[in-house]
Amino acid sequence: MAHEFTEEQIEEFKDAFELFDKTGEGMIKYGECVNLARCFGYNPSEYSVLLLLCGGDEENLPSKEDMATKSLSFDDYLPILWAISNSTDPGSYEDFLEGLKVFDKDGNGTVNSAELRHVLTSLGEKLTSAQFDQLTEGMEGPNGAINIEEFIKKMMSDSDEVEPAAE
Incomplete structure (x- = not known):
């Protein structure tokens, strides 16, 4: 997935990502993806983020254990954030x-x-x-x-x- 964020936005996202990186290894847990997106004013459902994390394959949604143990890098998170930013409004x-x-x-x-x-x-x-x-x-x-x-x-x-x- 590609993204079209500005360099300024990417720097802002990277700064926030680092706050969620509890180990300092440049990774966040799957379970943090929703909260991190909400830091930027997006309001994704947990289910929509689960779908993005598994590449849209409903058969392989991450489990609760996966959400707590699996991690992803900033470069892996950025396309997910792009998809979230382009998703439809959750409702009026x-x-x-x-x-x-x-x-x-x-x-x-x-x-x-x-x-x-x-x-x-x-x-x-x-x-x-x-x-x-x-x-x-x-x-x-x-x-x-x-x-x-x-x-x-x-x-x-x-x-x-x-x-x-x-x-």
Whole structure:
């Protein structure tokens, strides 16, 4: 894979890469690839990065053990970062609104907190219960409902990021 980053960008990426290089050997663990990409404002899913790490072969996705033990160099990471930078946007406000309307049983712009908790902690890239609690803090109404629009705004804001799960 080729890339078309500027020299200035490459230097910036290299500096950040070195911060993630815990051994000083010019390598980072597979598991650090997502977090490093997020340092530059990209928001790849863990699954999309897994696909990039295995060359797109879904049959050979890296295991949890691989993510903790296998490493790659900056030169190997740069094409992955290029692919991440050129991937489609993970979703707009309208995309999230449409997706959450499925859970709006009464059509009043709210979703049941327990149902939303179940979905977000058990499907896809799962949140922990603590992350869900942090994300929805102060949003649940007296009837156990969360306003969909307020939830999306908080979810998409940079100022109230949810802490990553402890590994």
